[in-house]
Amino acid sequence: MAKAIMIQGAGSNVGKSMLVAGLARAYLRRGLSVAPFKPQNMSNNAAVTEDGGEIGRAQALQARAAGRAAHTDMNPVLLKPESEIGAQVIVQGKRFATLKARDYAKAKPQLLAPALESFHRLAASADLVLIEGAGSPAEINLRAGDIANMGFAEAAGVPVVLIGDIDRGGVIAQIVGTKAVLPPEDAARIKAFAINKFRGDVRLFDEGLIATADMSGWEALGVVPWFEQSWRLPAEDVMDIASRKGGACKIVVPRLARIANFDDLDPLAAEANVSIDIIEAGRPLPLDADLVLIPGSKSTIADLAHFRAQGWDIDLAAIIRRGGHVLGICGGYQMLGREIIDADGIEGPPSRVAGLGHLDIVTEMKPEKRLALTQARDMASGAALAGYEIHIGTTTGPDCARAWLEIGGEDSARSEGAANASGRVKGCYLHGLFASDAFRAGYLATLGARATLDYETGVEEVLDALAEHLETHLDLDRLLALAEEV
Structure with missing residues (x-):
């Protein structure tokens, strides 16, 4: 007993x-x-x-x-x-x-x-x-x-x-x-x-x-x-999210009011050659960011309004003009598009809201939530990775033709994500992708940084x-x- x-x-x-x-x-x-x-x-x-x-x-x-x-x-x-x-x-x-x-x-x-x-x-x-x-x-x-x-x-x-x-x-x-x-x-x-x-x-x-x-x-x-x-252990509480001083590669993360599933940051913060800068409300996004990572959100439309209220939309556009990279995950991915349509009023009154416009995609909110543990492959490097999906909404549009992940096996493979023409602005629904050492190393290499960490072994x-x-x-x-x- x-x-x-x-x-x-x-x-x-x-x-x-x-x-x-x-x-x-x-x-x-x-x-x-x-x-x-x-x-x-x-x-x-x-x-x-x-x-x-x-x-x-x-x-x-x-x-x-x-x-x-x-x-x-x-x-x-x-x-x-x-x-x-x-x-x-x-x-x-x-x-x-x-x-x-x-x-x-x-x-x-x-x-x-x-x-x-x-x-x-x-x-x-x-x-x-x-x-x-x-x-x-x-x-x-x-x-x-x-x-x-x-x-x-x-x-x-x-x-x-x-x-x-x-x-x-x-x-x-x-x-x-x-x-x-x-x-x-x-x-x-x-x-x-x-x-x-x-x-x-x-x-x-x-x-x-x-x-x-x-x-x-x-x-x-x-x-x-x-x-x-x-x-070095995955944080659950939003109070535990903190900037982490490391190497020269600067990853900037706007702290959304309803930030969700921010475990995507943990493997990056553990890398010696990476610095994580959590940007609180009232601070501008630093223009010298190598990457702006827009994380998940429990209330995408409300957090998009919060993003704009800080002037981060203006900062983000300037960072992109300067050659910086942007990655939106889940809610952050939805924000990067042209429009978010919530006809059923899932996140509040029924609405159509203009997105940040850096990806040519549109998201329609749907009541069904997708929950799945997922195996995937990075199309550019071939690196295998595992993650999870936890979201409402479906995303479509021309930039989805530049999907950069393949999810599932040979018999059930589907493409995932979107990218702009330069490839410097990307988004996807897959959380946990940076826990894969091979993928993280390849992604950081595009930012000029070297990955040195065996993340899963480190957690153990x-x-x-x-x-x-x-x-x-x-x-x-x-x-x-x-x-x-x-």
Whole structure:
């Protein structure tokens, strides 16, 4: 029978996702069958699963750490924000509804059943299920109908370990304050705590650790120092997107308001000869960019308006005139065309919107979403690559005759993407293409840069290093002993 334990945070972005990934790899190395699980996640950075659905990318990374294929049961409820007040709700990998926050609060109770169903299916195939919470259980205003933290822990009958983030300061108050505001029955479910992201000599926090344990009444599992290689793992949270100073090849990325599936940046950021410059709203796109990479978007039309509001359309035109390259992926690809037609009002009121006009293509939004794990070939180099598609809309037009990818095998091959006459402006729907070392090397060569990275091997090495890091600084024997049968 499987055991399970839930990792909750004393706040958002305390490092829960990375800790669960590291724990999954550590217990896998100990010979256990491990499954990651997050009942409710909020992210526009989704992964496509082998069973044809989508989950948060963090759970896909955790699945990899656990030596498993990503499955929709690992994240049965995924919220994908589309506006300031509403989100698309994905249940067990498929679209359930688009709801405003107030309406989602009313819908939450009916989502507990599928979350528990997915959890128990996973537990049937594992020795240990590592459950990740969302946000913080201290948000007691969200406790009624909760499926993300204590509501799920109670329904599933699992113990909890609470994580505090010392890097943002006030970690003792984070832990002790959580105990103070929780209902007694929820506080009793927390068995231990750990401190994450310590910089410097961890012995300096010895007295703080004792004080936190005394005031909370919870057991201390350890203090985890800052993991320096964390940036080399695929990021899920938009808060984790950062510029990365490297070599002379300058790749500029406008940070869209509804940026989605930005894992395309990870392999490029890891290359020593590449610098990634994330351009925040209010900053111009640098004219010396070798490549402007326009990433995916959860709301293409709204992000196109945001793009123009920053004056980035003017900057982009100037960069192209100066000989710079442009690559649009998914939503970024759609923006580069002549027009986006949303006759059914999928992204808002029915509309026809002029695109940036750098590709002679037109996109029509359609209600059906394409979700697929994809094998492809770069037509120019012949390099094989693997990626995924996750989009609505179909794109056609004269520049599609200059498609630069071939998707599928010999019997079912189809062309993908578009390019302008010079070949310096391109777009496609395929995410994840830069994870292919051969393709990435060929593409960077067109920008005058040399690729040196074995990306997939590098991710595996970092996961192993993270597991060793946690073995050193956390009491993993005790954490495992705290897990309970489900």
